[in-house]
Amino acid sequence: MKNTTFFGITGAALAIVLFALLGLTRTTSTGLPSIPVPELPELRGEQTAVLTAAPLVPPAIDRDYATRVKVELETVEVTKRLADGVEYTFWTFGGSVPGSFIRVREGDEVEFTLKNHPTSMAAHNIDLHAVTGPGGGAKSTFVGPNQEKTFSFRALNPGLYVYHCAVAPVGMHIANGMYGLILVEPKEGLPEVDREFYVMQGEFYTEGRHGEKGHQPFNYDKAVAENPDYVVFNGSVGSLVGDNALQAHVGERIRLFVGNGGPNLVSSFHVIGEIFDNVYPEGGTTVNHNVQTTVIPAGGAAVTEFRADVPGELIMVDHAIFRAFDKGALGMIDVMGPEMPVIFDGDAAAGGH
Amino acid sequence: MLRLASSLPLVLLLASTPAVGAQEGDSRQAAAVAVPAGSYRPLLVTGDGAVSVEPFRLDAMAVTRGDFLAFVAAHPEWRRNTAPELFVDEGYLAGWPSDLDAGEGLDRPVTEVSWFAARAFCAAHGGRLPTTDEWEYAASLPEPGWDPADRPALHARFLALHQQRPGPDALPAVGRTVRNQLGVWDLHGVIHEWTADFNNQMLTGAGRDDRGLDRELFCAAGSVGVPDPSDYAGFLRSAHRASLDGSRGGLLLGFRCAYPT
Numbered sequence: 049m050k051n052t053t054f055f056g057i058t059g060a061a062l063a064i065v066l067f068a069l070l071g072l073t074r075t076t077s078t079g080l081p082s083i084p085v086p087e088l089p090e091l092r093g094e095q096t097a098v099l100t101a102a103p104l105v106p107p108a109i110d111r112d113y114a115t116r117v118k119v120e121l122e123t124v125e126v127t128k129r130l131a132d133g134v135e136y137t138f139w140t141f142g143g144s145v146p147g148s149f150i151r152v153r154e155g156d157e158v159e160f161t162l163k164n165h166p167t168s169m170a171a172h173n174i175d176l177h178a179v180t181g182p183g184g185g186a187k188s189t190f191v192g193p194n195q196e197k198t199f200s201f202r203a204l205n206p207g208l209y210v211y212h213c214a215v216a217p218v219g220m221h222i223a224n225g226m227y228g229l230i231l232v233e234p235k236e237g238l239p240e241v242d243r244e245f246y247v248m249q250g251e252f253y254t255e256g257r258h259g260e261k262g263h264q265p266f267n268y269d270k271a272v273a274e275n276p277d278y279v280v281f282n283g284s285v286g287s288l289v290g291d292n293a294l295q296a297h298v299g300e301r302i303r304l305f306v307g308n309g310g311p312n313l314v315s316s317f318h319v320i321g322e323i324f325d326n327v328y329p330e331g332g333t334t335v336n337h338n339v340q341t342t343v344i345p346a347g348g349a350a351v352t353e354f355r356a357d358v359p360g361e362l363i364m365v366d367h368a369i370f371r372a373f374d375k376g377a378l379g380m381i382d383v384m385g386p387e388m389p390v391i392f393d394g395d396a397a398a399g400g401h
Numbered sequence: 402m403l404r405l406a407s408s409l410p411l412v413l414l415l416a417s418t419p420a421v422g423a424q425e426g427d428s429r430q431a432a433a434v435a436v437p438a439g440s441y442r443p444l445l446v447t448g449d450g451a452v453s454v455e456p457f458r459l460d461a462m463a464v465t466r467g468d469f470l471a472f473v474a475a476h477p478e479w480r481r482n483t484a485p486e487l488f489v490d491e492g493y494l495a496g497w498p499s500d501l502d503a504g505e506g507l508d509r510p511v512t513e514v515s516w517f518a519a520r521a522f523c524a525a526h527g528g529r530l531p532t533t534d535e536w537e538y539a540a541s542l543p544e545p546g547w548d549p550a551d552r553p554a555l556h557a558r559f560l561a562l563h564q565q566r567p568g569p570d571a572l573p574a575v576g577r578t579v580r581n582q583l584g585v586w587d588l589h590g591v592i593h594e595w596t597a598d599f600n601n602q603m604l605t606g607a608g609r610d611d612r613g614l615d616r617e618l619f620c621a622a623g624s625v626g627v628p629d630p631s632d633y634a635g636f637l638r639s640a641h642r643a644s645l646d647g648s649r650g651g652l653l654l655g656f657r658c659a660y661p662t
C-alpha cells in the first residue's frame with residue numbers, strides 16, 4: 049500500500065516537473081497558467097447607440113474601425129393592445145415588443161446599461177446571445193425595480209442575435225415579451241440595400257381563448273403545453289397590417305432582420321409572393337440563395353433579402369399556417385410601383401397564394 | 402444588498418430603537434394573527450424538502466401609510482428629512498407631499514420604505530420583520546375552501562393574484578383582496594413585502610457563485626433541482642427579493658410585522 053501511494057505521488061510530481069520543463073504551462077505570480085490576451089482591434093472614440101422600435105432598424109454602420117458603444121435599455125411593464133379588444137400586460141425592453149433593435153460593429157466594445165423602471169413588479173436582466181461571457185450578461189445585469197447595472201462585452205462574432213430576459217421563471221418573462229435583436233455587423237459591413245426592417249415573432253399564452261375580450265393574464269398551463277392563443281409578429285395581431293404594413297417600391301432591395309422570441313415555437317418564416325434571394329440562416333455568416341421558407345428557431349434569428357420585383361401586397365407568415373390564419377402570425381409589405389407584366393401578368397386582385 | 406461596511410453602526414442604532422416606542426399592550430401587536438407551527442416547501446429544496454416554521458404571530462394586514470405616518474410622527478429620526486443616508490435612499494417616502502403628510506389614502510399599504518425603516522417600525526411595536534420562511538409559509542396557506550394539498554390549483558391561483566396586482570398608482574386599501582384561512586390578508590395580490598432575511602440568498606454560499614441561487618433565478622436554471630417548478634408566483638417573489646438593497650424601497654414594496662407568540 050505504502051509503495052503504491054509513494055509511487056503515485058512521485059508519478060504526479062514527475063508529471064508536473066515534466067510539464068513545467070516542457071514549457072507547456074507558463075505560470076503567473078498567482079500560479080495560474082497565463083493565457084495570452086487575444087488580439088483585438090484598437091478602440092477609437094466612443095458613441096451612444098441609436099436604438100429603434102420595430103419595424104425600424106438603426107442606420108447601417110459607416111465606421112471602418114471599432115469603438116466603444118454605449119447602450120442603455122430600460123425594462124418596462126406596460127399594458128397594451130394584443131389584439132382588437134384584447135389587452136395584455138407586456139414585459140418589455142424599451143416599452144414595446146419586440147425590444148429595441150441594437151446595432152453594433154464586429155470588434156466594438158459595448159458598454160451596456162440595463163435599467164428597471166420604478167413601476168416594475170418583477171426583477172429583470174438581459175442575456176444577449178451576442179455576448180461571449182457568463183450568462184450573456186444575465187447575472188451582471190440582474191436589476192430590481194428602480195435599479196440599474198452596467199457591464200461591458202466585446203462583440204467578437206458578427207451575426208444577428210436574440211437577446212432576452214433570463215430571470216426565473218424565464219419562460220414567463222419571455223412569454224410576456226422580453227426579447228429583441230442585436231445585430232453585430234461584420235467589419236466589412238453588409239451589402240447595401242434600399243430598405244431594412246425589423247420583424248420578430250413571439251407567442252402569447254392567455255387565460256382566455258383567442259379573441260376573448262378584455263385584459264388577459266399569462267396562462268401557465270398553456271405555456272407548458274406549448275399551446276399559444278396568439279402567434280404574432282412585432283407584439284400584437286395586426287402590427288404589420290393595413291396602415292401599419294411595411295412600405296417599399298418596385299425595384300428596391302429589401303432586407304428583413306427576423307427574430308423569433310418563442311418562447312416555444314419554431315417559425316417557418318415565409319413571404320407569400322416572393323423568393324428570398326439571400327438568407328443568412330440562423331443569423332450566421334453563410335448565405336443561402338433562392339429560399340422559399342426559412343426555419344427560425346426559438347431564441348434564433350435569420351436575415352432574409354429579396355428584390356421587390358412586382359407591385360402588390362407581400363404577406364409575411366409563419367407557414368405553419370394555422371398560426372397565420374387563426375393566431376395572428378401575419379404581416380404585410382405593400383410594394384408600390386408600375387406593373388411588370390414581363391415578370392408577372394395576372395389579376396392580382398383575386399388574391400391567393 | 403446589505404453592505405457589510407454599513408452594518409456595524411446600523412446594528413448599534415437599530416438595537417437602541419425598540420425601547421423607544423415599544424409599549425405594553427401595543428394595539429397593533431394585539432391584533433396580529435396567530436400562525437401555528439407548520440411547514441412549507443421552498444422552491445429550492447433537498448431531501449424531503451419541507452421547512453418547519455415555529456409558531457409566531459403576523460400582522461393580518463400590511464402596514465399602511467397612516468400607520469407609518471404615526472410612526473414617523475413619534476420617531477423624528479425616521480422622517481424623510483432626518484433619516485440617516487445609510488438606511489434610506491432618496492426614494493424614501495418620496496411620494497409623500499411632506500415629511501408629516503402621507504397624502505391621500507392613509508389605509509393603503511405604505512411603500513417606498515427601506516428595510517431598515519421597516520425594521521424600526523416593527524421594533525417600535527415590539528415586533529420584527531417576518532423571516533422569509535415565516536412569510537412564505539403564511540403565504541402558502543390557501544383561502545378557506547381551497548385544498549392545501551392541491552398545489553397546482555393553488556399555484557395557478559397565486560399566479561393569477563400576482564398578475565392582478567394593480568400597480569403603484571392604484572394600490573387598494575389593505576384588507577380588500579384575499580384573506581387566507583388564518584385570516585391574513587393580501588399576501589399575493591398587492592405588493593411585495595420585506596422579510597428580515599431578504600438577502601439571505603446573497604449571503605449564503607459564495608454570493609454570485611452560489612450555484613443554488615443561479616439555478617433558482619437564472620435561465621438554464623428554472624427547474625433543475627426544483628421539485629415543483631409550477632410555483633411561478635414564488636419564483637417571481639424570490640427573484641424580486643434577491644434583487645433588493647436594504648436601503649432602497651420600492652413603489653411596490655411594503656411590509657408587515659411578526660411577533661412572538
Ligand SMILES: [Cu+2]
Nearest residue numbers: 172173213221
Ligand atoms: Cu424579465
